[in-house]
Amino acid sequence: MAIPVEQFFLDPGHQGTLQRQLQEIVASGILAGRFHQGDRMPSSRGLARHLGISRITVTLAYTELVANDYLSSRGRSGYFVSDSAPRPPVFPPSTRSESRVDWSRALGQRIPEAAALNRPEDWRRYRYPFIYGQTDARLFDHQNWRKCALQALGARDFQALTEDSYGRDDPQLVDQIIRHILPRRGIVADPSEVLVTLGAQNALWMLAQILLTQRRTAVMEFPCYPALREILQQSRCNTADIAVDEHGLPPDAVPPETDVLFVTPSHHCPTSATMPMARRRALLDRAEEHDFLIVEDDYEFELAFASTPSPALKSLDRAGRVAYIGSFAKSLFPGLRLGYVVAPEPLIREMRMLRSLVVRHVPGHIQRVAAYFLAQGHYDAQVHKMARAYRDRRAVAEAAIAANGLEIAGAPNFGGSSLWMRAPEGVRAADLAERLRQRQVLIEPAGPFFGEGRDPGTHYRLAYSSIGVPDIPEGIRRIAEEGEALRRGTA
Amino acid sequence: MAIPVEQFFLDPGHQGTLQRQLQEIVASGILAGRFHQGDRMPSSRGLARHLGISRITVTLAYTELVANDYLSSRGRSGYFVSDSAPRPPVFPPSTRSESRVDWSRALGQRIPEAAALNRPEDWRRYRYPFIYGQTDARLFDHQNWRKCALQALGARDFQALTEDSYGRDDPQLVDQIIRHILPRRGIVADPSEVLVTLGAQNALWMLAQILLTQRRTAVMEFPCYPALREILQQSRCNTADIAVDEHGLPPDAVPPETDVLFVTPSHHCPTSATMPMARRRALLDRAEEHDFLIVEDDYEFELAFASTPSPALKSLDRAGRVAYIGSFAKSLFPGLRLGYVVAPEPLIREMRMLRSLVVRHVPGHIQRVAAYFLAQGHYDAQVHKMARAYRDRRAVAEAAIAANGLEIAGAPNFGGSSLWMRAPEGVRAADLAERLRQRQVLIEPAGPFFGEGRDPGTHYRLAYSSIGVPDIPEGIRRIAEEGEALRRGTA
Numbered sequence: 001m002a003i004p005v006e007q008f009f010l011d012p013g014h015q016g017t018l019q020r021q022l023q024e025i026v027a028s029g030i031l032a033g034r035f036h037q038g039d040r041m042p043s044s045r046g047l048a049r050h051l052g053i054s055r056i057t058v059t060l061a062y063t064e065l066v067a068n069d070y071l072s073s074r075g076r077s078g079y080f081v082s083d084s085a086p087r088p089p090v091f092p093p094s095t096r097s098e099s100r101v102d103w104s105r106a107l108g109q110r111i112p113e114a115a116a117l118n119r120p121e122d123w124r125r126y127r128y129p130f131i132y133g134q135t136d137a138r139l140f141d142h143q144n145w146r147k148c149a150l151q152a153l154g155a156r157d158f159q160a161l162t163e164d165s166y167g168r169d170d171p172q173l174v175d176q177i178i179r180h181i182l183p184r185r186g187i188v189a190d191p192s193e194v195l196v197t198l199g200a201q202n203a204l205w206m207l208a209q210i211l212l213t214q215r216r217t218a219v220m221e222f223p224c225y226p227a228l229r230e231i232l233q234q235s236r237c238n239t240a241d242i243a244v245d246e247h248g249l250p251p252d253a254v255p256p257e258t259d260v261l262f263v264t265p266s267h268h269c270p271t272s273a274t275m276p277m278a279r280r281r282a283l284l285d286r287a288e289e290h291d292f293l294i295v296e297d298d299y300e301f302e303l304a305f306a307s308t309p310s311p312a313l314k315s316l317d318r319a320g321r322v323a324y325i326g327s328f329a330k331s332l333f334p335g336l337r338l339g340y341v342v343a344p345e346p347l348i349r350e351m352r353m354l355r356s357l358v359v360r361h362v363p364g365h366i367q368r369v370a371a372y373f374l375a376q377g378h379y380d381a382q383v384h385k386m387a388r389a390y391r392d393r394r395a396v397a398e399a400a401i402a403a404n405g406l407e408i409a410g411a412p413n414f415g416g417s418s419l420w421m422r423a424p425e426g427v428r429a430a431d432l433a434e435r436l437r438q439r440q441v442l443i444e445p446a447g448p449f450f451g452e453g454r455d456p457g458t459h460y461r462l463a464y465s466s467i468g469v470p471d472i473p474e475g476i477r478r479i480a481e482e483g484e485a486l487r488r489g490t491a
Numbered sequence: 492m493a494i495p496v497e498q499f500f501l502d503p504g505h506q507g508t509l510q511r512q513l514q515e516i517v518a519s520g521i522l523a524g525r526f527h528q529g530d531r532m533p534s535s536r537g538l539a540r541h542l543g544i545s546r547i548t549v550t551l552a553y554t555e556l557v558a559n560d561y562l563s564s565r566g567r568s569g570y571f572v573s574d575s576a577p578r579p580p581v582f583p584p585s586t587r588s589e590s591r592v593d594w595s596r597a598l599g600q601r602i603p604e605a606a607a608l609n610r611p612e613d614w615r616r617y618r619y620p621f622i623y624g625q626t627d628a629r630l631f632d633h634q635n636w637r638k639c640a641l642q643a644l645g646a647r648d649f650q651a652l653t654e655d656s657y658g659r660d661d662p663q664l665v666d667q668i669i670r671h672i673l674p675r676r677g678i679v680a681d682p683s684e685v686l687v688t689l690g691a692q693n694a695l696w697m698l699a700q701i702l703l704t705q706r707r708t709a710v711m712e713f714p715c716y717p718a719l720r721e722i723l724q725q726s727r728c729n730t731a732d733i734a735v736d737e738h739g740l741p742p743d744a745v746p747p748e749t750d751v752l753f754v755t756p757s758h759h760c761p762t763s764a765t766m767p768m769a770r771r772r773a774l775l776d777r778a779e780e781h782d783f784l785i786v787e788d789d790y791e792f793e794l795a796f797a798s799t800p801s802p803a804l805k806s807l808d809r810a811g812r813v814a815y816i817g818s819f820a821k822s823l824f825p826g827l828r829l830g831y832v833v834a835p836e837p838l839i840r841e842m843r844m845l846r847s848l849v850v851r852h853v854p855g856h857i858q859r860v861a862a863y864f865l866a867q868g869h870y871d872a873q874v875h876k877m878a879r880a881y882r883d884r885r886a887v888a889e890a891a892i893a894a895n896g897l898e899i900a901g902a903p904n905f906g907g908s909s910l911w912m913r914a915p916e917g918v919r920a921a922d923l924a925e926r927l928r929q930r931q932v933l934i935e936p937a938g939p940f941f942g943e944g945r946d947p948g949t950h951y952r953l954a955y956s957s958i959g960v961p962d963i964p965e966g967i968r969r970i971a972e973e974g975e976a977l978r979r980g981t982a
Contacts, residue, residue: 004871006675009802012768034674100810103837106784108704108750111844114657121659124650135653137646146644153637155628159615162626164825166605168612183525184497198689198850205849213599230848259599277503293597311500319591334655335855346594353602357721358696358849359689363857364826380495 002040003029005050018053022061027070030085041071041079112233114226119442123466127440128475132418132463135333139389141382145332148372152365160368167356169196170367176374177326177340185301186311187324192345195352196362198337200299200327204262205231206351206358207295207323207341212237216259221249223449225269225297228262244268246410248275251283258292265313266298270449270461271420272412280313287321294322302331302383305391305415320344328370330417330465331383338362338370390417393464393472400473404480409459418463420446424487429460435482441475493531494520496541509544513552518561521576532562532570603724605717610933614957618931619966623909623954626824630880632873636823639863643856651859658847660687661858667865668817668831676792677802678815683836686843687853689828691790691818695753696722697842697849698786698814698832703728707750712740714940714950716760716788719753735759737901739766742774749783756804757789761940761952762911763903771804778812785813793822793874796882796906811835819861821908821956822874829853829861881908884955884963891964895971900950909954911937918977920951926973932966 007029014021029035042050044058051058062079065071072082123129153161160170174191182189197203204227212218212235220228222241232239242253248268254261263283265275275283287294296313314324323343328336341351355361373379397419401408410420421443423429429445436443446459467475498520505512520526532538535553539546553570556562563573614620644652651661665682673680688694695718703709703726711719713732723730733744739759745752754774756766766774778785787804805815814834819827832842846852864870888910892899901911912934914920920936927934937950958966 001868004675009677009806029674032679034670034679100779101782101784101812101835103835106702107838107841108702108707109700111701111841111848113844114847133655135649137649140649140653142644142646142649146641149640149644150637153633153640155633158626158628158631158633160826162628162631162824162826164624164820179525183520184495186500188523188525198854201848202850209600210602211597211599216599227848234848288591293592315500321592329655333653334851335651335653337851337854344592344594347598350598350602353604356605357602357692357718357725359693360825360828363689363828363854366854366857377492 005042005047018057019061026065035081037081037083039081112230126442128471129442129466130462131442131466134466136466139386144378149369151372152368161365165361167352172371173367176371180374186315189342195341195348197339200325200339201227203325203339203341206354208235210350211260217257218260219258220262226448246273248273251286256290260293262295264297266301267412271410296322297325300330303387303415305387393469396469396472397464400476406480417465418461421460421462424483427486428457439478441478496533496538509548510552517556526572528572528574530572603721617933619962620933620957621953622933622957625957627957630877635869640860642863643859652856656852658843663862664858667862671865677806680833686832686839688830691816691830692718694816694830694832697845699726701841702751708748709751710749711753717939737764739764742777747781751784753786755788757792758903762901779810787813788816791821794878794906796878884960887960887963888955891967897971908956909952912951912953915974915978919948930969932969
């Protein structure tokens with residue numbers, strides 16, 4: 001690569017000659033690994049003009065650097081970092097002085113650390129990855145996504161691609177959400193009631209910021225999505241949680257002092273329980289009675305293959321008490337960071353102002369690509385393909401689980417992408433996961449769902465979204481084998 | 492479009508027959524504008540299976556809807572929303588009940604409203620748009636951006652495109668920032684000292700969240716970037732501001748109780764003053780003496796065409812007191828929402844946790860496209876092209892300003908994309924802007940930079956980043972003409 005002149009600065013405080021200073025800049029750049037062997041130096045004319053010094057000074061510095069083997073001259077082509085230039089040390093000494101700031105004091109707010117996911121970064125290298133929430137290249141319609149991306153990169157969409165849109169969302173995406181997606185959840189919404197977010201997590205975070213203060217009380221499910229617990233912890237509100245049963249959250253247990261309830265009614269995260277219609281109505285009645293708001297996280301609803309999902313809680317919400325969160329993380333892919341909130345207009349207006357402050361808006365191109373993917377029907381095809389594949393994987397997994405005597409603690413009756421499992425009696429799920437890693441199997445111990453100090457150690461999540469049918473039986477056989485070995489060891 | 496079966500739900504509480512209920516669903520969908528003329532209804536077999544009802548019920552409902560002109564039958568092709576179906580009313584009556592929530596009470600935190608930008612959404616339709624910070628299609632290297640985007644959409648980058656990367660950044664982008672960009676600002680950084688953000692605003696917001704509390708004091712420049720003032724307002728810290736002079740912020744004026752100073756040393760926003768080297772050193776000394784941190788917003792540094800920019804304040808920072816913010820909003824485009832922070836590792840670690848909580852990470856595809864654009868040299872070519880064009884536009888603007896007797900209050904001596912202008916004596920910049928709109932000219936009155944209640948009404952920003960050379964003289968002539976008319980009117 002050609003080293004641009006902009007990388008050169010003169011230091012007015014430098015003690016030596018200009019030539020000496022230039023030589024030091026080049027040498028230290030090479031030793032620090034910033035200039036690589038074969039990189040072309042700026043022309044002597046260009047560098048001299050840039051620095052406002054005489055050209056002969058540059059030439060003399062270059063000549064000296066050639067003599068010292070830092071540079072080599074290739075005649076008219078100019079000067080290059082020489083192939084025999086000193087290599088930067090593998091562990092270069094830090095040229096920076098130590099920070100003299102007392103960071104333990106300087107940081108005004110400490111952010112709660114995310115619960116360790118215990119998932120290796122290189123999970124794709126494992127043969128049996130029963131991990132949740134990542135994208136399977138075999139199922140994603142890469143080709144049509146690419147086509148839509150290209151279309152959105154066209155001249156006609158230049159504005160949507162490039163503009164600082166301040167508070168506004170892409171009207172085409174909002175239209176698709178309203179016409180294409182929400183009706184499947186029984187939800188009718190006006191554009192003023194929809195906000196595009198950087199994924200469901202961003203939506204949960206914004207709602208917590210706006211609805212909660214240190215004097216308010218948020219109630220969540222137990223166990224619960226770990227990121228929600230961290231978000232509530234950061235907002236410093238009072239919190240309480242309610243144990244779910246096989247029908248999800250029991251409405252009677254919601255305390256009267258609740259200000260905001262966070263709930264996953266369509267299938268509880270992580271146990272997969274679905275709240276029956278009667279409970280949903282009872283929950284809305286209780287919200288009305290005790291004047292609290294409900295945040296409904298409707299994750300993964302698209303992946304219904306086992307039975308028709310019931311409509312969202314939001315669709316029954318006559319009083320405007322429910323903020324509904326949807327996401328494209330599971331139906332498209334999580335790296336997209338795209339989701340949305342449907343809520344009464346006063347709340348959406350406030351969220352829009354908060355979003356403007358924090359990130360301005362969701363990148364324009366991303367919104368437009370998703371809008372095209374939806375409008376052209378690829379989204380429907382994609383979701384159908386995924387649902388079919390998950391149904392097959394689920395059937396194979398359930399058969400293998402039965403054959404190997406493993407215990408399912410909860411299975412989403414509408415479909416979904418994971419099973420909630422109980423480890424064998426006396427076996428800690430974390431230990432099981434640890435041993436399985438050595439055997440190319442990844443499972444997710446459920447500690448983070450219970451929270452610090454409250455993990456019974458008994459459960460794990462078994463997702464089939466990133467593992468194909470052929471590998472499932474052997475993966476499950478290994479889980480059973482290691483579980484049995486651990487059980488015997490502890491017995 | 493084909494209406495998917497997923498849009499149909501049965502209501503167990505419905506009073507009428509199943510057939511009646513189906514008819515109502517279809518009719519209300521048409522009347523609410525969700526089903527459009529020509530949309531195809533689900534097949535009777537498919538819908539019956541989906542709802543778990545008999546096929547004859549569906550057929551009878553459809554037949555009745557044909558009789559009522561909602562649907563038309565096209566033989567074997569099925570049923571469609573009829574061309575003579577009732578059209579939805581232009582202002583449909585809301586089917587939702589009024590929200591019974593007292594939102595003035597329910598919102599725990601009120602977000603400060605962004606200062607009105609006073610820029611029409613359709614600014615691209617104006618002939619003389621002297622507006623700041625948007626992208627000029629004539630200057631953006633759309634073709635190579637598209638190529639890089641396509642490359643990043645390829646199978647090899649599937650993981651970078653799709654994965655939920657939690658706290659991690661794209662290592663390729665971080666590498667490009669460290670090797671390709673920071674050296675131009677004299678900054679040496681390790682990957683652990685760099686965080687990718689959703690633009691400079693997101694970086695400012697995160698720094699304010701982490702470094703400030705209600706008991707701490709933030710100091711900003713006066714006048715100042717309006718979004719920064721809003722961010723500090725939301726963080727509820729104590730604030731003070733310091734008037735800048737022609738050399739930017741005077742270090743002696745920074746009060747000893749300062750915890751964090753926000754500053755734009757390379758060219759002050761909005762007056763364009765550049766802080767001389769001696770002041771920069773004095774500022775760092777003062778930070779050391781009174782133990783405060785500095786946030787350096789180095790916006791737009793790439794657009795240097797008039798002279799070599801001085802290195803960033805961060806490059807002189809031996810004590811680790813400076814957090815440096817860079818952005819691709821001006822060199823690429825603002826809708827990208829891509830920026831970065833360089834700061835000591837303890838601060839970056841905390842920011843990374845906050846970012847994980849709020850948005851997880853910056854969309855993977857966006858990071859990778861920018862990395863390719865940088866690595867393949869398109870970024871350099873792009874920046875050079877912009878700088879050349881801005882130099883020409885600036886020269887034409889300055890000539891026209893001189894010829895028409897307008898007054899420049901501040902001009903970036905390194906280049907940049909705008910001029911800081913003083914309105915004629917006795918003329919309010921806001922009035923001038925208002926009149927100019929009628930004449931196809933957009934300028935930006937500077938009120939938001941001064942803050943509520945403190946706008947002297949005297950200044951406006953004149954940007955040349957979105958207007959071509961041929962239109963500049965006439966645009967400036969009109970500004971002078973309207974300014975003169977207003978001055979006479981008030982004289």
